[in-house]
Structures are given as structure tokens and as C-alpha cells.
Amino acid sequence: MTQLESRATGAAARRLTVAQMFETLLARPVPIRFTAYDGSSYGPPDARIGLDLKNERGLAYLVTAPGDLGLARAYVAGDLDIHGIHPGNPYDGMVLLLRAMRFRRPSGSEAVALMRSIGLSQLVPPPPPPQEHLPRWRRVVEGLRHSPGRDGAVISHHYDVSNRFYEMVLGPSMTYTCALYEHDDVTLEEAQRAKYDLVARKLALRSGQRLLDVGCGWGGMVRHAAREYGVRALGVTLSREQAEWAQARIREEGLEHLAEVRHLDYRQVPETAFDAVSSIGLTEHIGVANYPAYFGLLRDKLRPGGRLLNHSITRPTNRPQQTGAFIDRYVFPDGELTGSGRIITEAQDAGLEVQHEENLRVHYARTLAGWSANLEAHWDECVAEVGEGTARVWGLYMAGSRMGFERNEIQLHQVLATRTDDDGTSHFPLRPDW
Numbered sequence: 001m002t003q004l005e006s007r008a009t010g011a012a013a014r015r016l017t018v019a020q021m022f023e024t025l026l027a028r029p030v031p032i033r034f035t036a037y038d039g040s041s042y043g044p045p046d047a048r049i050g051l052d053l054k055n056e057r058g059l060a061y062l063v064t065a066p067g068d069l070g071l072a073r074a075y076v077a078g079d080l081d082i083h084g085i086h087p088g089n090p091y092d093g094m095v096l097l098l099r100a101m102r103f104r105r106p107s108g109s110e111a112v113a114l115m116r117s118i119g120l121s122q123l124v125p126p127p128p129p130p131q132e133h134l135p136r137w138r139r140v141v142e143g144l145r146h147s148p149g150r151d152g153a154v155i156s157h158h159y160d161v162s163n164r165f166y167e168m169v170l171g172p173s174m175t176y177t178c179a180l181y182e183h184d185d186v187t188l189e190e191a192q193r194a195k196y197d198l199v200a201r202k203l204a205l206r207s208g209q210r211l212l213d214v215g216c217g218w219g220g221m222v223r224h225a226a227r228e229y230g231v232r233a234l235g236v237t238l239s240r241e242q243a244e245w246a247q248a249r250i251r252e253e254g255l256e257h258l259a260e261v262r263h264l265d266y267r268q269v270p271e272t273a274f275d276a277v278s279s280i281g282l283t284e285h286i287g288v289a290n291y292p293a294y295f296g297l298l299r300d301k302l303r304p305g306g307r308l309l310n311h312s313i314t315r316p317t318n319r320p321q322q323t324g325a326f327i328d329r330y331v332f333p334d335g336e337l338t339g340s341g342r343i344i345t346e347a348q349d350a351g352l353e354v355q356h357e358e359n360l361r362v363h364y365a366r367t368l369a370g371w372s373a374n375l376e377a378h379w380d381e382c383v384a385e386v387g388e389g390t391a392r393v394w395g396l397y398m399a400g401s402r403m404g405f406e407r408n409e410i411q412l413h414q415v416l417a418t419r420t421d422d423d424g425t426s427h428f429p430l431r432p433d434w
Contacts, residue, residue: 021059021117022042032096032100033049033051049082062074072396088379088391094400133333135329171371173188175220177217179192179363180192180198181194196224205231206231207231209275210233210276211232213236215281216242216280217242217246223255226250238265243263246261266297284312292349294346304427305421308347315337317339318342326396330397359411363412365402368401375391375395375398
């Protein structure tokens, strides 16, 4: 009999408060204040962070879901409140909780014993909050992963939340990718503009050239290339709301003669012979197994001598690693990350010549801090726009991602490659020209 089984069996023989049950499930004591709907409490009254469990459904979430998923479900559903933090920017509290709190996961029989100890006769997992997507195994059963239709559905899950919501969180640039902080005192908007210009310079964009931007979001790169470099730019996105917003902005800026954004899968773009291709934040969505086809298609879209800039979140190693349940179900369904080494290998194997790579990990941590500050500043309006549950998801996701970049659990790499001529002519300068 394990220590937890022994504690659970002993608990079943006597009546426990919810706070006593919470303490039973902890791997070690924590410096937080926990209060429950039955009036019980645990931890120092003056603790910096407090957890308030408001009802039995929240307790069932905590007991029936593994690890952080149960906490996320209870928090998103409004059954668990966290005091001492702002829900739009819970970074400081999450750092403390991550360092301090570890749960033991009970077996089914242990969970039943513990629930009975507080007066519940059966343990039925509650339905998850509506913001939660199907678990990965259910999605595999119900549809071909990374088919155009399936990809469209999961992209819509994340990006078709509300353009107004994204305007408040992302700021005027409407750019949902890592910015470039050239100095400590630049604003988020300035850093996003610097990122687009870095991409443009790496691609050596010039007036009259043609650019394809795959997974273009709200068209930030497309508009920057057209406005600043006179490039004829085509962007494609699987999000209808993104495409409509981008086309409206293109018209407002008088760029229709140079820029276009289509609601279209990048695999269905008919045009070829582009001078440059940019992929900023798409690779995370396509699946590692699809890298050969992905890089092969992008190579075929380039003219000989053309350049590809691939900008994507990566792992710090190339070893396979599962995406966490919260990210997979609430944020990026079907998302998959790998190391920059795997990305470079697949690009090379597809016939591209890799010329340069750069890690912008610390820049993404700063970018996420900026988005979190925006969500906090516009919290009431964001809640009115998308509901408190969705807003809470975003607060958790951005704060947690910021921690991941800071702790080197995830990185952001730009990989620059060229379609070298069949005879070996590279068309690339002796030294980088950006």
C-alpha cells in the first residue's frame, strides 16, 4: 500500500473537510492560502497567493483530471478563483505556484475514498468547460490529423475568437508572433515593426518582387512588405476572420495594387516562382511528420535563387515531446513542436540550402509580457467581448508561455534558406546583407 493509499484509506474512515482533502493530495506543504466552499481552509492567512474553491464541481475537476488540467478546468469554469493576481496577467502568481505546488494524482479507488470522506457517494467527472477542445486521441479517431478540413477547424478554434479581442490584446500591429526588441526601452508596437523589417531584410525584398506569406494572420507581413518595400505580396490564412480583417486594412491603407490576403490553405496556392516566401508562426501547426511535404512545397513555390524565412516556436532539443494537456485542449489543438535542428534537417532534405539561423527566445518572453499587460489593461472589455472563461484561458496561456520561454523550455528560431540553382549557383552574398 502506497503512502497516498494509506492516507486515503484512513481518510475514508473519518469525515474530512475539503481543505484537509486538499492537503492530503499535496506532495509537500505550500505557502498559499486555500479556502473551500464548506468553510474550511489551509495555509497561512497572510499568504501572498490564495486559492478559493467555490463548489463541488470544482473539486471534482481537481480530483478527476491529471496534473494541471484539473486546475485549469476549475479556473476557466469559474469554480476556482486565485487571489493575489490579476486574471489577465497571472504571471507572478503562476511563478509562485509552479515553484511551490505539486499534486499527487490518486488512483480511481483512492479518489473515490477521498470523495466519500467529505460526504460524496460517487465520483463522476463533470463535463469540461466549453472552451476545451477534444483530447488528442478523440481527434485522431474522428478525423484525419492535419487534413485541410481538420486544420481549418482547429485554426478556427484559436484564431476566430474575436478580431476585437485580438485588437485589444495584440495592440495596433495585430501581430500574433514574436517581436524583435532591439533596445530595452522600445514599445511592443516598435518591436513588432522591427521583426517584420528583419524578415524583409533577411529575404532581401526589393520593389517589384513577389512575396508569399503562408499562415499570414492579420496580414502584418504582407502590408509591411507592400508598404515599405513595394513588394507584391500575397498572404494566405485558414482563419476567415483574419482574412476579412486583413483585406479591410489593406483597403484602408490603399495597398490593393500590391497586397492581398486570401482565406486559403497554403497547400492550395496556385501561383509559383515567388522571389521570397515567409512563414511566420505556421510551422507549429502543421505536424512534424508533414515537414517533408511542407518544405518541399515551399521550395517549389520559389524561383531559383529565391529565399525562405521560417519563423517558428521550437523545443530546446530535437527529442520527441508531447504537448501539455492544457495547451493541446485549450490553446493550440494538434500543435506540435520540435527542435531547430529537426527543422533545419527537413529543410535541407527538401532541397533548400540553409544560410542562417537565429534564436529569439528572450524576445518572445518580452512579447508575451506585453500581450499580458494589454489583456490586464483591457480586462473588462475583453471579458465583455469573449466571456470570462475564454479571457481566463488567455491569461493562463500567455503567462505560462512567458515562463516557458524564460526557463528555456521553448525557443523561437528563424531559419533562412534559399533555393539554390541546380548547378550550385547560390545568389547569396558573401556575407549576410541585412
